Amino acid sequence: MTPKTKIYFASDFHLGAPDYNSSLVREKKIVRWLDEIKGDAKELYLIGDIFDFWFEYKHTVPKGYTRLLGKLAELSDNGTRISVFTGNHDLWMKDYLVKELNVKIYRHAETREIDGKIFYIAHGDGLGPGDKGYKMMKRVFTNPLSQWLYSRVHPNAGISMANYFSRKSRAHTGKNDAKFLGEENEWLIIHSKEILKKEKIDYFIYGHRHYPLALPLNGATYINLGDWINYFTYAVWDGERLELKEYIG
Numbered sequence: 512m513t514p515k516t517k518i519y520f521a522s523d524f525h526l527g528a529p530d531y532n533s534s535l536v537r538e539k540k541i542v543r544w545l546d547e548i549k550g551d552a553k554e555l556y557l558i559g560d561i562f563d564f565w566f567e568y569k570h571t572v573p574k575g576y577t578r579l580l581g582k583l584a585e586l587s588d589n590g591t592r593i594s595v596f597t598g599n600h601d602l603w604m605k606d607y608l609v610k611e612l613n614v615k616i617y618r619h620a621e622t623r624e625i626d627g628k629i630f631y632i633a634h635g636d637g638l639g640p641g642d643k644g645y646k647m648m649k650r651v652f653t654n655p656l657s658q659w660l661y662s663r664v665h666p667n668a669g670i671s672m673a674n675y676f677s678r679k680s681r682a683h684t685g686k687n688d689a690k691f692l693g694e695e696n697e698w699l700i701i702h703s704k705e706i707l708k709k710e711k712i713d714y715f716i717y718g719h720r721h722y723p724l725a726l727p728l729n730g731a732t733y734i735n736l737g738d739w740i741n742y743f744t745y746a747v748w749d750g751e752r753l754e755l756k757e758y759i760g
Contacts, residue, residue: 515553515590518625521745522558522634522718523738525600526576534563537739538578544745544758545582552591558718558736559598559634566603571666580612587613596621598718599636602652618653626750628713631706635719639698639705691722703733714753716746725755 524541526534548555565573587593593614597604608614620633637649651657694700703715707729715733723737723744734755737744743758 515551516750517548517551518554518556518748519548519552519745520556520558520632520716520734520736520747521739522596522598522736523560523721523740524557524579525560525563525738525740526579527573528563528740531575534575538576540743540758540760541739542578542582543760544743545579545586547760548747549582549586549589549591552586554592554594555586556632556716557593557595558632558716559596559636560600560718561595561598562601565601566661567605567607568662568666572607580608583612583614594621596632596634596718598634599649602649603658622712625748629711630714630716631703631712632716633718635699635717639700639702641698691724699735700728700733703728703731707731716753723755723757 521544524537526538526541528534545555561579562573562576583593593612594617595604595608595614596617602618604616609616620631620638623630623632691697697720699715699717699720703712706712706715712731715728715731716736717734718736718738720735721738721740721742722735723742724733724735726733732753734746734753736746736755744755745758746753746755
């Protein structure tokens with residue numbers, strides 16, 4: 512068997528959006544990618560917004576995504592370590608994926624040493640200056656009492672309502688997500704520069720922005736992973752180099 516030596520990073524699948532048929536086509540493409548990397552993937556980082564909406568009730572999770580979940584289970588069972596970061600669309604993960612897929616779930620930025628390099632990994636929502644309205648809303652969404660109250664809503668109503676607001680959110684931010692705003696206006700770049708004033712980071716890896724981007728940043732490398740709606744991009748670390756790639760298959 513070929514040793515597994517590579518680490519893969521991907522984000523913003525937004526499965527479920529904009530409709531069932533479009534999402535299914537995209538899910539099958541993601542599964543083909545996962546099938547191609549399973550032989551050499553030592554680790555897989557999914558950096559948020561895997562689902563356009565996800566909320567775990569005590570005995571219920573959103574329908575669908577069986578192809579993705581089955582493939583992730585296969586990778587996990589065959590020794591690939593999988594880390595899942597919550598995003599702003601799927602921050603209500605609890606223990607379902609942990610139990611079923613043996614993944615680890617992270618809700619905040621993580622700093623990791625990998626092969627002697629320091630990686631700062633985060634979905635990116637709410638980081639940096641600005642976006643005060645969202646930051647306040649996120650505090651409400653992550654409050655245990657708010658989550659308990661929402662879980663009292665029947666899933667038929669709760670999931671339908673959340674899907675509606677999720678579509679409105681993407682429509683509101685879509686134009687800015689489609690272009691690079693310049694270093695002085697990119698909140699995650701500003702956030703990264705502030706971190707570099709205090710500590711040594713070799714690689715910053717973010718989701719959330721949907722726009723694939725790799726650029727040097729004060730001695731570090733800054734990566735926006737892009738998305739799997741328009742770009743089908745991911746990053747791979749081979750032990751020496753981090754590369755942003757597009758999946759064509």
